[in-house]
Amino acid sequence: MRLNDLDERIVHALAQDARRSYADIGSEVGLSAPAVKRRVDRLLAAGAIKGFTVRVDPAALGWSTEAFIEVYCRSSTSPDDIRRVMARYPEVVSASTVTGDADAILQVFAADVRHFEQVLERINGEPFVERTKSVLVLSPLLRRFSSGAPG
Template sequence: MPQNDLDTLDERIVHALAEDARRTYADIGAEVGLSAPAVKRRVDRLRERGAITGFTVRVDPAALGWQTEGFIEMYCRSRTAPEDIRRALARYPEVASASTVTGDADALVQVFAADMRHFETVLERIAGEPFVDRTKSVLVLSPLLRRYTAGPPL
């Protein structure tokens, strides 16, 4: 669903839920000027239309023992389909996200690992996938900004 299909109230509701999905409909309604049942109807409609795809919890990877974060640029053999890359990377629990990208690399992969040795092992396994020509990796020293909102604030 294109974002421009949301009216201003829908956008405000989505932003409120993106900040904290545990907020009550009454709390969100007080913020956006609607009753709790009206907010619920809008959320239900947004879910039905696919604008809201689910609700989740954000966990600090370090709290789960994943102390090391890095990004891997993947350079693939010609004619490697994005679905082949996605299918292979889905097998790695350490992969937090993966995207095809512009530029020289074919894909950019975000990885969380317990430590440097673990990251190195994951890097070697990914580099060993049959469609991978080479990889290039960088490690995150300090995350400076992470946003979990649904776009720019209203």
């Protein structure tokens, strides 16, 4: 589904604050609250909006160490195999296949460096993992959680 300009503005408003009322969004985009609701319902049904959630600061949960891990796999490893195994690790918050030498890149949160080291050792111990390369995040400079064109 391709979003038109109005739908993009609604999605952007929801991505900024999903708790905003339809009336509030409607006043911003020039629609009535029922019209916004109909559009949101249509976007949900079409799968353009996947759901509504809350963003929690990992540090508030005690996970203050962030890292990225490049995973280099044995030749017969499928992306589905990587996804299935990495989904078992609560510390892995995202996993993606990538271009370049690595097969996948993982974003990981841990309580501290020792916890990260333990996670890294466990990942290195997976049968399909040939080797890894990791970097610790010192300071996140920019994070965008919204989607759609800026309103």
